Amino acid sequence: MVDRDYALKYNLTVGSKVTYMNMQTAYTVKTNYTVVGIVEVGAMSLIRSTIYVNLPDAQEATKAPGQVNIALLRVNDPDKLQAVSGNLTRLWPTSTVITALDIAAVTTGVITMSEQTAWNISLALAAVALLIGLKSQLSAVVERTREIGYLKAIGRSNSDVMGQIMTESLLQGLIGGLVGCAVGYAGALYVLLTIGGELDRALQFITVDPLLLGIALAIAVVSGVLAGIYPAWRSARMNPAEALRVL
Amino acid sequence: MPGYMIETSNLSKIYHKGGGDIRALDGVDVEVADGEFLTILGPSGSGKTTLLYMMGALDRPTSGTVILDGSDLSKLSETELVRVRRQKVGFVFQQYNLLPTFSAMENVEATLAPTGMDRQKRVERARELLGLVGLGKRMDHLPSELSGGEQQRVTIARALANDPEILLLDEPTGDLDTTTGKEIMEMIRQANKERGKTVLAVTNAEYVRGYSDRLLYMRDGRLYERGFSELSKESEAR
Numbered sequence: 219m220v221d222r223d224y225a226l227k228y229n230l231t232v233g234s235k236v237t238y239m240n241m242q243t244a245y246t247v248k249t250n251y252t253v254v255g256i257v258e259v260g261a262m263s264l265i266r267s268t269i270y271v272n273l274p275d276a277q278e279a280t281k282a283p284g285q286v287n288i289a290l291l292r293v294n295d296p297d298k299l300q301a302v303s304g305n306l307t308r309l310w311p312t313s314t315v316i317t318a319l320d321i322a323a324v325t326t327g328v329i330t331m332s333e334q335t336a337w338n339i340s341l342a343l344a345a346v347a348l349l350i351g352l353k354s355q356l357s358a359v360v361e362r363t364r365e366i367g368y369l370k371a372i373g374r375s376n377s378d379v380m381g382q383i384m385t386e387s388l389l390q391g392l393i394g395g396l397v398g399c400a401v402g403y404a405g406a407l408y409v410l411l412t413i414g415g416e417l418d419r420a421l422q423f424i425t426v427d428p429l430l431l432g433i434a435l436a437i438a439v440v441s442g443v444l445a446g447i448y449p450a451w452r453s454a455r456m457n458p459a460e461a462l463r464v465l
Numbered sequence: 466m467p468g469y470m471i472e473t474s475n476l477s478k479i480y481h482k483g484g485g486d487i488r489a490l491d492g493v494d495v496e497v498a499d500g501e502f503l504t505i506l507g508p509s510g511s512g513k514t515t516l517l518y519m520m521g522a523l524d525r526p527t528s529g530t531v532i533l534d535g536s537d538l539s540k541l542s543e544t545e546l547v548r549v550r551r552q553k554v555g556f557v558f559q560q561y562n563l564l565p566t567f568s569a570m571e572n573v574e575a576t577l578a579p580t581g582m583d584r585q586k587r588v589e590r591a592r593e594l595l596g597l598v599g600l601g602k603r604m605d606h607l608p609s610e611l612s613g614g615e616q617q618r619v620t621i622a623r624a625l626a627n628d629p630e631i632l633l634l635d636e637p638t639g640d641l642d643t644t645t646g647k648e649i650m651e652m653i654r655q656a657n658k659e660r661g662k663t664v665l666a667v668t669n670a671e672y673v674r675g676y677s678d679r680l681l682y683m684r685d686g687r688l689y690e691r692g693f694s695e696l697s698k699e700s701e702a703r
């Protein structure tokens with residue numbers, strides 16, 4: 219049997235011929251197989267391969283009779299996992315026994331590291347976004363100097379002007395945060411689909427943590443507000459007569 | 466004895482620029498009577514706009530006083546100056562200063578927002594004023610969709626929105642052709658006559674003089690009762 223993606227890539231169907239070439243021996247040994255089925259294995263599966271054959275056939279093709287390179291065992295009672303692991307090591311001292319707990323520990327370590335890295339990157343990006351927001355708001359205030367002067371001429375107070383700029387900044391932060399979350403979700407979906415996942419499974423795989431979403435939006439809004447404080451303060455202090463003279 | 470809407474006394478404004486001091490106003494004494502239409506003619510840089518901004522509580526003088534409707538502006542706090550601008554003064558600028566993303570209606574209505582007036586009333590008021598300036602059918606248009614004359618009509622409606630005591634016009638016809646400029650001046654004259662608004666216009670357009678009750682001339686920060694050509698002729702005669 220061949221993997222679905224492999225079959226698609228090489229245009230293989232049931233009945234197609236594939237040749238396995240063993241080049242680890244003194245001379246290349248070719249073994250021909252006929253495809254009898256197409257198999258689909260999850261992208262994240264530990265045993266994912268391209269061609270699946272019966273064990274005796276594989277042993278013959280690889281010239282390794284009676285040998286296996288990996289054995290996947292299922293322990294029915296999780297409490298006996300450590301004991302079974304110990305027995306296996308004693309029976310086959312040269313083998314490496316890896317339990318699900320070992321894999322989980324490594325995976326957890328990787329995930330923790332990834333999460334920490336993601337947080338650090340996110341914080342760095344938030345800081346950059348804050349600076350860009352500040353620059354953007356300052357430019358907007360400079361561009362709108364006459365408008366600010368006019369608003370003051372018709373009786374808007376310093377606090378009115380400051381409130382307006384701050385509100386605009388806050389809304390920009392909120393909209394930016396919402397767009398960022400949507401882009402992040404779409405990006406995660408794209409990555410999963412790119413590595414071979416199905417849409418429905420990918421959608422199940424991506425979980426939206428309400429707390430994380432809230433924190434992300436809060437950071438975006440707070441960044442927006444922080445970026446708006448100085449431009450708003452500058453606008454509020456503008457002398458209306460001078461602002462109106464700006465060309 | 467007529468009441469004065471505005472009185473200035475020995476009004477001076479000095480700007481401190483890099484190269485030295487610029488005396489924009491130099492001891493200006495002027496009174497504008499209640500309901501009067503006064504035009505100040507003068508070349509660019511003569512101090513007209515500075516004087517207008519002082520009278521409209523947009524700037525503070527270096528020395529001297531401005532009394533607007535009985536209040537000495539130099540003694541008012543920033544909050545009180547905001548109230549003066551909101552309630553007593555309506556500005557018409559040469560460059561319109563309309564909010565570009567707001568329709569004509571919204572531009573007029575926005576002027577009323579800080580007054581706390583109910584939105585429905587604000588809309589009614591804006592509609593009435595835009596009808597008055599002949600924009601009844603174009604009130605939903607953005608400034609970019611209006612001609613210069615129409616935009617200036619919006620600014621007149623906007624200036625009248627708060628029912629101010631005085632209209633301060635800074636080069637109101639500066640960006641308009643003569644025909645449109647005269648239409649605008651007719652409209653302002655109408656507000657002066659029919660609504661009793663005191664009007665002070667500063668301009669360098671000679672034809673504006675025909676709409677005013679009184680004319681003053683400004684040069685180098687000083688006010689004169691006679692034009693410079695007349696003064697030159699007198700000087701030559703002597």
